[in-house]
Amino acid sequence: MLPKSCKAAFVTNDGQVVCRKIAIPELKDNEVLVKVHASLISPGTEMNLVRMRREKAAEPGTNTQFGYSTAGEIVAVKGDCKGLKPGMRVACMGGGAKHASYNCVPVNLVVPIPDKLSYEEGTFASLAATALQAVRRTEPQLGEYGIVLGQGIVGNLAAQLCQLSGARVLAWEALPFRNAIAKKCKIQGTVNFLKQDAVQASKDFAAPYGVDFAIMAFGGDADKAFDDVRKSMKVSADGHQMGRITVVGGCHFRFDGGAWSGNLDVRCSSRTGCGYHDSAWEYGKDYPAVFVQFTSQRNAAELVKLMAEKRLNVLPMISHRLKIEDVGKAADMLISQPDKTLGVILTM
Secondary structure, three states: OOOOEEEEEEEOOOOOEEEEEEEOOOOOOOEEEEEEEEEEEOOOHHHHHHHHHHHOOOOOOOOEEOOOEEEEEEEEEEOOOOOOOOOOEEEEEOOOOOOEOEEEEEHHHEEEOOOOOOHHHHOOHHHHHHHHHHHHHHOOOOOOEEEEEOOOHHHHHHHHHHHHOOOEEEEEOOOHHHHHHHHHOOOOEEEOOOOOOHHHHHHHHHOOOOEOEEEEOOOEEOHHHHHHHHHHEEEOOOOOEEEEEEEOOOEEOOOOOHHHHOEEEEEEOOOOOEOOOOHHHHOOOOOOOOOOOOEHHHHHHHHHHHHHOOOOOOHHHEEEEEEHHHHHHHHHHHHHOOOOOOEEEEEO
8 A cells, every 4th residue: 555655855945955845746647656766866956956046035835846767666657558567677767757755757758677686876867868969969870989078867878879879989078086987887998188188088089080979077167168079079181170069068169160160960869769858758659660769768768778788887876775864965965075976876
């Protein structure tokens, strides 16, 4: 028998992160009720909400439940759930997959996970799908050379996925802690751009061909970073920079067109793939598979297979495991200790 209440994490109006008891959510049509075993905090998107409210409080009484990447066991279903049944182990993503001990999640934002994949690994499906969408937008080719700026969770996963596509990757990261994790995840090369000349290191790495693509997976001011990326790219005989730059992080930079930017392709990548935030799709409507090959759900399904096959490494990114009651401590560590904290798993 289900309990009447569950634990859930909230961000208060002044940016404090707390655990509270709420009623078990009620199932709607085409949703599954999941007993959550583990939840992953995004050090980027989710902590930005906390930072913003600490800098400028929202309206009094504004308490926001947050989270979008969990794994657990289905305990009930309602409506057409496309073969999803109670007892199944699943990874969940999206607005329904909050940091809580029970969640109702739309059917198309749920994917079964293999028995040999842990719940902790399953929690990475959403951020991994965000990384995969960026990689699909970048279109790395076997034998190409690329750089990935930022070795947070999305940047690390993007670098690994580019390598799986056959490209050679150099990661740019200023925190030694994250560079060490990147090496544990078998990313081929890293450069600390505060201590080394990352532009020269990238040219040496990609010699004699030059850098074909870059993925920018970090937040904040990126004027210098973008200029350094531009200088790192391959150059045609007429002196123009060539290649593809994909922005997946929340960084911002000045971009001048014309001769200054050569013939670079600058692309943006948003979220986990097709369907995410399309309510009709999330609740079961399918796109024609022949035209929409990789939905958010298919991306997540492919990624949990790669994790189960040990071809995509996520366990080295887990720096802390805390109970959901300690979610405030988790948030404080992610904000104040980025040199010691990366993947924080909440257990229920």
